[in-house]
Amino acid sequence: MIWSLPLLLCLLAPFLSAQASWPLALLTIGFPWFYLLALTGLARRRFFSLLGLGLGLIHIGSFLNWHPQRPGTFRILSMNCRYFEAASVGRAKVRQNIESCKPLLESMHPDAICSQDFSTSTGVENTQIEDFIKGPLGLSHDLYKVPSMATFTKTPIQRHQGTIFPSTYNCYCSADCELGGRVVRVYNLHLESYALGSPRNALRRLPEGIQMRSEQAEIVARDVATSPYPVILCGDFNDVPTSYVYRRVLGSLQDGFRKAGRGLSFTYQGPLPGLRIDYIFCSSELEFTGYRSVNAGDFFDHRWVLADLRWRNP
Secondary structure, three states, rough: OOOOHHHHHHHHHOOOOOOOOEEEEHHHHHHHHHHHHHHHHOOOOOHHHHHHHHHHHHHOOOEEEEOOOOOEEEEEEEOOOOHHHHOOOOHHHHHHHHHHHHHHHHHHHEEEEEEEOOOOOOOOHHHHHHHHHHHHOOOOOEEEEEOEEEEOOOOOOOOOEEEEEEOOOEEEEEEEEEOOOOOEEEEEEOOOOOOOOOHHHHHHHHHHHHHHHHHHHHHHHHHHHHHHHHHHHEOOOOOOOHHHHHHHHOOOOOEEEHOOEEEEOOOOOOOOOOOEEEEEEEEOOOEEEEEEOOOOOOOOOOEEEEEEEEOOOO
């Protein structure tokens, strides 16, 4: 049983909020490794591992898929841009980072961009990236929800709102706009990170970050449930597909990678690489036709996520 117990506990975690058990929530990070451990147990004729392996199959599609990539009628980009490294490099380097991203952004042709860790100050560097998004990219309609959140669209934003989560700087916002010929509500969110900082704060921050993220997921899920329009939801969840946070926010929505992803899925490029923590979801009225993550530069700690979509009944 020792070979499959971590996997079974990991599979239980999505159904328990962090308020109930934060150590189980922490286990979800290790799902791929626990699955391999259970396979090792099976190789050693520990057939109880079959239970964990069988139940774990429901999550394999969150990590590996091989769907064909087809064009849609519009395209969404979710990008955590880490302030283009403004917190750790000089202003000249920030401008250089932005310039290096412009060819990639131009090649993507997005109809809407949801960005996290996007500086909303009036600095020269921010004007540099905003002018490019609103000019050559043609996404001239923008919504800011401080702190560090930006949504850009090609079509006018009819209504918008935003919420800063309690006891944090993280937030989410929504914008009603027309994409593919119909009105959709686009959510852009950034949930609490572990923010461990110094090692001596790690034990305190681990349960605190997990619990805050769980509470934030509840707030977002309740808001999404009230939407009068079909929903597209983008963002940095700071949590993996086997987590309670993922399951709660996903609800009845579709995960773009599970529906249209190709290859292995990961979006985090930081100290603990190989995690998928950035997502694009949508309502059942919409269909994902293509989905991929893109390395926009080694100075980013997140890969950007790009999705092609179309309406099922135009």
